[in-house]
Amino acid sequence: MANSGTSTAKLRAWWAHRQWLDGTRAGASPAEVLAAAGWARSVGGAAPYLGLFARAGLGRAEVDAAVAALEVHELPSARGCTYVLPAADFALGLAAGASVPEGEIASAAKHLDVTRDEVEKLCLAVTELLSEDGPMDPAAIRGAAGPAVRSLGEAGRKRGVSTTLPLALGLLQARGSIRRVPVNGRLDQQRYGYVRWDQPVRGSAAELAERYLSWAAPASVQHLRWFTGFTAATAKAALAPLDLVELPGTDLLLPVELADEFEDFTVPSEPSYALLAGIDGIHLLHRDLARLLDPADAQRPVPASRAGRSFGSESDPQTHVVVDRGRIVGCWEYDTEQREIVHQLFVPADAALRDAIARTEAFVRDELGDARGFSLDSPKSRAPKIAALRAAADA
Template structure:
């Protein structure tokens, strides 16, 4: 007997997105932790994105609430995870991300740094770079334990070898000489040994104090079985972003094809038909989802919703060239009923400039204008410049 494969049309995928990503008013969250849990992780390469993604989904958005979760309650933690990208994740999810993604990335980055020390060390190559790097990593972690917290410059006083230089891209027009300090700290963080704390400056700053993980997070990061962690991460992603093709999960996590297949084999999702494209959904998530009332949203650059899938045509349409940069980073976007319909930008005078790229009708256009005014009032005197502006965002502020 032929098994009937359930069809999930684009309209239902958009309805799931609206509710599960907390973009409709009735689904908005009480706490930043709830927002991060709903999306698995918040993009944090640009520190402003964390606050703006939360603000778009909170009933009572406030920078102070996000800072409380990050730095006082420590129920959210900033870490490098999937695709060697910075995220903010719920603290209980941090061990999952560590075992499923960050550990493998740390090993690769540690090997690469040792190779660069051997080949690009300045003024001379570093002999026995593996041993040298292991010693510097341990010395840096120990220095941070003694200090309790420190900025990178403080740690170079305790560990002079952090001032070791690399001459990268020697002979090229873009050649540069720099210290290994940041790369050593990143490897330690990807190994789960240290963690970024409060930034030096405002919530827009990316200069963080460093802390030993065990001191910042009670009990540190429990060690999980990597395969079990990958199964759990795949489950969380499908709950937030499914149904979706396998390739979207593989892209989002940065896993190999084999690793992705192995995780899914133990998870046991169900195959569905995404309008002619094979997709997967959790076995207990097959019930139809009704369409919500009409809605609009203004989401920031690098928001986890548009960055959640590799295949975006079903919500992005023909607008990729205007709203994504050449490296695949999304700029600020305007959403209407589950699809991207335009972009926006904050101008130097505080105005929220919007450009719709398709006709959405008078009612939706008025709702977008009201949402833009809400953002204007929320920003107040604060000015935020996306670190990865889209072509449209550049046009709107020029």
């Protein structure tokens, strides 16, 4: 077992190793990657594609085929946030996010005079409208459901819920009764239709904690609570049946079955570079950005930001990132006009790093067309960051 002298470099390299960023998993399927390395956060951007490409060399066509075959799927899960999950985790993922629509309905009942009976009747109407064959988009559902969908007026718009339909769709998704299908089969956009589904929803807090630690350990209780949304009491109860050890001198927990492997693990001598989205699991599973930054890099200014903002002061990276054995060694964006990756590196570019950049650039250019960070990201909104990255690289 590691002692209190466990180095930052070892922890970073171990996290990268457990999350399949060590360059040894080429050819694995999307489902295999997501089961072993962790669910991929999806917000209408390129993050799932970039993560699967970096870990297993998977092209967009392979990922889209896995989505179409329901081997993987984008679902509301931990904290109600959307992640791309393997089929083996559909039930657990839905269970992890089941309470969120309930909270939204309770809020609508309190502030917008929406009743539970009204939402349940709309759920029934939506279910009767949908089939398992072809998706139906929200506008078509709203039109076909007629008066069962009610406008919530200006008060609803101010709260981000213009009609009762999103409440019903959220509840039905959490129940596994319907699923959301991307209209063109791609994960990097946010236009969806809905189809009927019959997916069980089951899984305990302890199961979710165990899955999380298989991807993210060593991790603290606070890291677990961030990912799951657990209260302190729920986290304590979820961890109680698990066989865990604590790294001496830290608050980091590790499953006992990984203890010997962690003890024997050494930091690889050769670099292993990956170009990832800022919301990739290497960061977002813990959401503790400083652990991935060397102190000098933490002081670097955030590209195109106001004075005083540095990489180390942020909760999340404001750009995509370049990592090497778990350490963030650069940042990047994709320039759609020049059809190239623009980057700022914190280390000298050796042949392996230049190759990683070139391979990712070709993947984005030829298969994705862009590398949006999230649904509202656009070449226009990204232009100041690209200009700042070019200036930093030329300095």
